[in-house]
Amino acid sequence: MLAKRVIPCLDIKDGRTVKGTNFVNLQDAGNPVELAIRYVHEQADELVFxxxxxxxxxxxxxxxxxHEVASCVNIPFTVGGGVRSIDDVNMLLKQGxxxxxxxxxxxxxPTLITTLAKEFxxxxxxxxxxxxxxxxxNWFVYLNGGRIATEIDAISWIQEAVDRGxxxxLLTSMDHDGTKNGFAIELTRKISESVTVPVIASGGAGNMKHFEEVFKIGKADAALAASVFHFQEITIPELKHYLSKHQIPVRI
Amino acid sequence: MKTVIIQYNAGNITSVKIALERLGVSYTLSNEAEIIQQADRVIFPGVGEASSAMKYLQERNLDLVIRSLKQPVLGICLGMQLLCRYSEEGNTQCLGIIPTDVKKFNNQLKVPQIGWNTINTLNDSIFNNIPENAFVYYVHGYYVQKNDYTIATTTYGLDYSAAIRKEKFWGVQFHPEKSAQIGEQILKNFLSFS
Structure with missing residues (x-):
């Protein structure tokens, strides 16, 4: 049975991991390579940078x-931030x-999605x-790390993006991000039911119950979190054990 | 002992290279017939689309080269599917080394399947030291049915082949290079074959 994925996210600034909440009061959260290795040992299912x-x-x-991180991790590794072209993607893939x-x-x-999906x-x-x-x-799309509002409807944008390839x-609810009050359950469920590709829920993880909810009620395929993992408020092994006890299929 | 990774137009092979480097195995990346033929074993990776991959192989006569190989060959993901006879992806005649076909998932689940799923009913030395129901990483929208050459199965809406083998051609649907320690053990097992 396909497992639900638990994904730690590393926000990177100047080669360091930072606690990335609203881009203010950035707090250092450690060396990304060391964190990546820790997460691999803890059975994280994927890493996002x-x-x-x-x-x-x-x-x-x-x-x-x-490149350094790719050399020491044996699980899937996603990288983002500032990607604008085929060349950007090529460079990142070449690094692993x-x-x-x-x-x-x-x-x-939007044709960037079409182009990249066709190429890669x-x-x-x-x-x-x-x-x-x-x-x-009504949910709207924000740009530049949440700094610029648009009038684009999130659900129709996501559907268009899936049609384009x-x-x-990776769905981040800015209303929930950094609150530790739980994921955007309703939104995640709406998106998950309206597209044919996996949805990774992000923003709001504070305790293990939140993960259970986003998988069971929100129908997320994966859940992503940063600070609760970096600062070991929740460890991935205990989280997976908890999810498994609550009938959610996870890789243990 | 020389390990050669076949270089062609099917997606990103960096992760296969890096996985071998982590295992301390030296390799050569090549699309030249002579180098591939002289390898002790061959890895045939692939993430991409079947018809354009076959076209690339045919234009360089690599289809003939791969069919003629007598040393151990490991097809990964699309590489495994190309070892088969026919793929519904792009209505493609494949290499025809393993007599079975590749079909499109046609169920209520999300396609492609992305994520960790199990390998079951393991029945080959490539799975030495691998426990039943171990988790490995899959990314695919097409699958190989269960058949006489199936050496491991998995389930996503239906039971199908997680791995197949005919003589010295092995194919795995999942990505051992991205499947943590389980994947590393499977690669090590393959690399021990001669």
């Missing part, structure tokens, strides 16, 4: 880091990334979407 500065000057630092996540650039230029295959292209419930019951959706 997001370059939150994503500036040109930082690009070579990122490539080097991606398995999947690439794209976000703002895809909203500004849908399995390689993860569409990341930052979403906010600006009007109750996105192979997975």
């Amino acid at each position: 997001l370059d939150i500065t994503a500036t040109h000057e930082n690009r070579s630092t990122l490539y080097q880091l991606v 990334a398995d999947k690439i996540s794209i976000n703002s650039a895809a909203v500004r230029n 295959g849908s399995q390689c292209i993860v569409l990341a979407v930052d979403v906010k419930e600006a009007i109750p019951g 996105a192979g997975e959706i």
Whole structure:
């Protein structure tokens, strides 16, 4: 039976992991390579790396880091942040990334999804979407790490992206991110039921029950979290044990 | 002992290279007939689309080269599917080394299947030291039915082949290079074959 995935996310700035909440009061969360190795030992199902500065000057630092991490992990590894072109994707794959996540650039230029999916295959292209419930019951897409609002309806954008070839959706609820009050259950369920590709829920993990809810009620295929794992408020082995006890199929 | 990874247009092979490096195994990446033929064993990876991959192989006569190999060959994911007779993906005549066909998932589940699923009813030395129902990483939208050459099964809406073998051609649907220690053990087992 296909297992539900538990995915730690490393937000990267200047070669370090930072606690990435709303891009303010960035707190150092450690050496990304050491964290990656710890997560592999703890049976994380995948790793996600997001370059939150994503500036040109930082690009070579990122490539080097991606290569270093890829060399010591034996699980799937997704990298995102500032990806705009075939060349960007090629460079990251060459360093050992398995999947690439794209976000703002895809909203500004939706044909980017089509182009990348055709060039690299849908399995390689993860569409990341930052979403906010600006009007109750209506979710909108935000750009540039949540700093720019749009009037784009999140659900129709995600459907369009899947039609264009996105192979997975990384859905971050800005209303929940950093709150530790639980994932966006209703939104995740709506998205998961409206597309044919896996949905990774992100934002709001605070305790193990939250993961259970997002899998059971939210119908997520995977759940992603950062600080609760970095600071060991929840460890992945205890989380998986808990999920398994609650009849959620996980890889143990 | 020379291990050669066949280099062709099917997606990203960096992760296979890195997996071998982690195991301390030296390898050569090649699309040249002579180098592939002289290998002690051959890895035939692949993430991509069947018809364009076959076209690439045929244009370089690599289809003939692969069919003629007598040393151990490991097809991974699309590589495994290309070892078969026919694929519904792009209506493609494949290499025809293992007489079975590749079908599209046609069920209510999400396609492609992405994530960790088990390998069951293990029945081959490539699974030495691997427990029944171990988890490995899959990414695929097409599958090989259970058949006479099946050496492991898995379940996603239906039971199908997680791995197949005919003589010295092995095929695995999952990605051993991305399947943690279980995948490393499977690669080590293959690398011990001669």
